Every structure is written in C-alpha cells, then in structure tokens.
Amino acid sequence: MPYGDAMAARTRSEERRAEIVRAALDVIAERGYRGASLAAVAERVGLTQQGLLHHFPTKEALLVAVLKERDQWDAVPDSRWRADLLASLVEYNAMRPGIIQTFSALLGESVTEGHPAREFFTERYGTVRASMAAVLRAEYGERLPGGLTPERAAPLLVAVMDGLQYQWLLDPESVDMPAAFRDFLALLGEDPGPGGA
Numbered sequence: 001m002p003y004g005d006a007m008a009a010r011t012r013s014e015e016r017r018a019e020i021v022r023a024a025l026d027v028i029a030e031r032g033y034r035g036a037s038l039a040a041v042a043e044r045v046g047l048t049q050q051g052l053l054h055h056f057p058t059k060e061a062l063l064v065a066v067l068k069e070r071d072q073w074d075a076v077p078d079s080r081w082r083a084d085l086l087a088s089l090v091e092y093n094a095m096r097p098g099i100i101q102t103f104s105a106l107l108g109e110s111v112t113e114g115h116p117a118r119e120f121f122t123e124r125y126g127t128v129r130a131s132m133a134a135v136l137r138a139e140y141g142e143r144l145p146g147g148l149t150p151e152r153a154a155p156l157l158v159a160v161m162d163g164l165q166y167q168w169l170l171d172p173e174s175v176d177m178p179a180a181f182r183d184f185l186a187l188l189g190e191d192p193g194p195g196g197a
Helices: 003-035 038-044 049-055 059-074 083-093 097-109 118-140 150-170 177-188
Strands: none
Touching: 003 038, 003 049, 003 059, 003 097, 038 049, 038 059, 059 097, 059 118, 083 118, 083 150, 083 177, 097 150, 118 150, 150 177
C-alpha cells in the first residue's frame, strides 16, 4: 500500500475510534455503566458489534478509552491547577453522573489482578497525586497549616475527591459533593493549634 493510502487509512481508523468513544460516552451517560452495551455503542455509530470489536476488542478496552477521554476534558496544565479550580471540577463532576459512575465502577473493578483498567488507574493515581502535591505546594508552601507536607496531604485530597464521588453516587440527596469538598478544602487551611500534626 502506498504511503499516502496507509496514512489515510490510519486517519480514518483514528476518526472512527474517536467516533466510537464519543458514542460510548453518550450511551454511558444515558444508561450508566451496566446498561452500556457494546451493541448499543455499535448501533450508534452504524457498525455491527463485530465491527466495533475490530477497534476495541472488549468492553473494558472501550471503557478505558472513555476514561482517557474523560481525563482529557479535565486536563489543566499542572502549573495552572489551583484549589479553587479543584472545587470547580467537583461541581462539574456533579453534573455528569453517568461518567462519574463509569469511572467509579471501573476503578472498583480495577483493583483485581489482570483487570484491563488496572494499569490505567495505577498510572493515573501516580500522576494525580503528584499534581495535587503541586497544587498544595503552590497554595501553602512546603507545609500545610496542619503541618503535613504537600506529598503527605495529596493522597488525602485525592481520597476525599473519590470518596465523595462514591457517597454521592449512592445517595445524591444526602451528599452535597461540591459543598463537602469545599468544607474539606477549608479544613486543609486550618491550623490545628497546639498539639496538632
């Protein structure tokens, strides 16, 4: 195959993959993680299920691609993240429960050995912890008011963000995710007084 034809075929394949990921995002937003079938996604893009499997061999592989796309939406250069932007991100997440449910379901499943999303989440959490440490350092310097270093506080910040998502998904009427996250940010900025950290 001539070089130009190969490049055109690759471009068409990449465009088709992007179209499939967008369709999967739509199906997941409408039906949730469990209700999102490969057949429904294939139908959205005018493919057979077998045709979709040519681009994404498993539902998990497609969902990992969806998660990577989701992360692109949230992407802000590390140097531009600030605590107030994190609060805005939590508010934004509260407006897209289907995507958050997908993220949370895959995260829970990914802790098992051999799960296709395990590597994605392991790498993602390393990157996110480093980014959160940079946010905290920019906000507070080398020590937070409570005495923790940004590196020690970063996993706590990530745990609160993800833990609030789970609680909110289970009981959205009782858990105001954005307000609870703002409360946590306020706690980070408090000095515990004598005997604290």
